[in-house]
Amino acid sequence: IMREPGSGTRQTFERGMHGLLPDLEILLELEHTEAIKRAVEANLGIGCLSRVCLADAFRRGSLVPLAVPEHRRFDRQFYFILHKQKYRSAGIDRWMELCRQL
Numbered sequence: 010i011m012r013e014p015g016s017g018t019r020q021t022f023e024r025g026m027h028g029l030l031p032d033l034e035i036l037l038e039l040e041h042t043e044a045i046k047r048a049v050e051a052n053l054g055i056g057c058l059s060r061v062c063l064a065d066a067f068r069r070g071s072l073v074p075l076a077v078p079e080h081r082r083f084d085r086q087f088y089f090i091l092h093k094q095k096y097r098s099a100g101i102d103r104w105m106e107l108c109r110q111l
Contacts, residue, residue, distance in 0.1 A: 010037045010048045010056040017085060018042075022057045025083040046072065059085075 012018040026033065036054060039045050042062050049056045050071050066072040077083065089105055091097065 010039065010045050010054045011035050012042075012045065012058075013038050013040050016040075018058060021083055021085050025077070025081045029078075029081070057083075 011022060037048060039048065042058055045056045045058055046063070046066055048054065050066070055075065060067075060074070063072060063074070067074060087108075089108075091101075
């Protein structure tokens with residue numbers, strides 16, 4: 010159960026799994042993270058989402074992580090974009106700093 014083609018999550022999955030499962034058949038594509046979580050919780054299949062959005066489900070035990078070979082890369086690069094003439098408050102600076110620490 011995957012995100013739609015072109016989504017960042019889907020691209021990360023395809024890059025990380027490249028060559029590992031050539032006959033992988035994606036049976037269900039959904040546009041929302043919550044929909045994917047609910048489908049997996051309903052036992053419709055397995056999915057691939059970021060650890061951040063799955064933290065609560067892992068804590069509750071409604072979903073469990075599957076191990077991935079260490080040589081596979083599933084990381085993503087994010088960028089901050091801000092209007093060049095907008096004032097950056099202390100809150101925005103703090104939020105960006107917290108994101109960088111992760």
